[in-house]
Amino acid sequence: MSIPFSPHIRAVHSPPISEVKGWLATRPDIGLELIDLCQAVPDYPPAPELVTHLATLLDDPLTSKYSPDEGLPEVLAAVCETYRRKYGAQLEPDNLCLTIGASQAFWLAIVTLCQAGDEVVVQSPYYFDHAMALDMLGIRGVYAPFDEASAGLPSPAVIAALITAKTRAILLVSPSNPTGAIIPPETLQELYSLAQCRNIALILDETYNEFIPGGVRPHDLFTRPGWGEHFVQLASFGKTFALTGYRAGLLAASRQFIQHALKVQDSMAVCQPRITQHAVRFGLEHLDAWVAANREMMARRHDLFRAEFMQPGNPFRLSASGAFFAWVRHPWPELTGRQAAKRLVDETAILCLPGEVFGSGLEGYLRLAFGNIREEAIPEAVRRFRKMAA
Ligand SMILES: Cc1ncc(COP(=O)(O)O)c(C=O)c1O
Known part of the structure; x- marks a missing residue:
């Protein structure tokens, strides 16, 4: 047995x-x-200069130690500066938590928001790890169907019709995995307003945001007053800096949200590995070109x-x-x-x-x-x- x-x-x-x-x-x-x-x-x-930089840190005894749960202050500051340029965002370090990839950022977001029996509206085709996590946690994924005519882009009307009293969030991925579709800023704006009006979260996974052609600003959601009341962003530096094995992710949300999410972080991973944090900082400060x-x-x-x-x-x-x-x-x-x-x-x-x-x-x-x-x-x-x- x-x-x-x-x-x-x-x-x-x-x-x-x-x-x-x-x-x-x-x-x-x-x-x-x-x-x-x-x-x-x-x-x-990864960029050779990043690898060279990391090699210089291996002898430092601090490199092998824990960092604060949310990450090192200088790395969080580098993220804030990057987000100011990229999104026009006025983030503070306490809006952020560095995570073990965008994968863990998703867990932090979901555990912070939902309990078993809650619902999350998810655009299909979805990223399978998201659906797997929801199922494991007993959270019901309610799936907006794939519409080939719109190349899989979400329809605010379709999503609105799927929201119930149990819905805690709308979950989107842009650029999409698997379709590659990039959700236009106006649609994101509409979906954010929908989330705001239904008092649920808009969770946006932007793992591939650095592959949007032309490097254009993906959206203005961070510039909205009170954005953190309804917007949660998941990001990854894994694809951006070709560091998928370093497990480099990020959760950006309101200060209050992050305070709760840090309880999950502490019990799940404590912190993103320090060497990864150094890699992220170097990338953000030196690798734009x-x-x-x-x-x-x-x-x-x-x-x-x-x-x-x-x-x-x-x-x-x-x-x-x-x-x-x-x-x-x-x-x-x-x-x-x-x-x-x-x-x-x-x-x-x-x-x-x-x-x-x-x-x-x-x-x-x-x-x-x-x-x-x-x-x-x-x-x-x-x-x-x-x-x-x-
Ligand atoms: C949409 C999406 N989110 C999250 C992840 C995981 O990213 P990370 O490697 O940063 O955990 C992936 C990886 O393929 C992905 O496609």
Whole structure:
């Protein structure tokens, strides 16, 4: 007899990336090099000057110690300065908590806001880790359906209709994982007003915000008087500075919100690792040009990917794309997304994610992280899709 596990955890699917990467162990050798469009990881290393800087800190005994739960004051100050330039925000350090990736920022936000039985309205297709966390916590995700005509952008009217007395938050991701769609500032403004009027939170995950073409300001929400009463932002430095393994995230919210969230932080992780904090500070203070160059490179990857993928004769259809991702319809109505993705890895050595991990009813789609591969590798990747029989 084995110990019983929580029914919530048993009901949650295993991590999709691990599942899909697990297929590699049994795939047939077809003589093609693998093209990995699965987990979103920039292919390039961190900036060399950042790595050199971190190396100088390893001898310092302080580097291996805890920091305050919210992070080191000088790192929080660097975030405030960056947010002033990027968002026009007048943040104070007590509006912030550095976290173990945007992933942990999400947990802080949700545990601070919700209890089991509450509801969160989530735009589909959603980021699967969000849905997994809600399920584990016994919080009901209420999913706004994917609308292909609007490339998955949220509709304030649809979202408004899903809000009930149990709703605690609206959860959005922009740029979206998986569609790449960038929510226009006016729509965010409308959704913020909706959250304000229903007295719930607008949680916005901006993990990919540095890949918005042109580096334009994603929104003005931080400039609204009293913004923190209804707005909570999750951010990641992992993709921005190619530091996904450093687990570098951020929660930005009202002072009161952060005070409660720090209870979660303390019991969950205590603090973001100090070495990560130094990396974040260095990046924010020294790497604007490096980040901008990568943003431009990503935009070129996107343009090339779209141009190649949309040439006539491709049995796959581009449904939406942007920032780091393409969301495509596969040509096999009889196959689920899992079966289609498995077929692609077995027959043409392309690894990607099945649509259904981003929401139910999305078996006809696949997510491709074109941001993972260099520009010169894109034509070959697209050629492999085009050669598949419909
Ligand atoms: C939308 C979204 N949020 C959060 C994360 C997690 O980011 P981090 O690595 O900073 O935890 C990801 C990672 O892929 C993501 O796509």
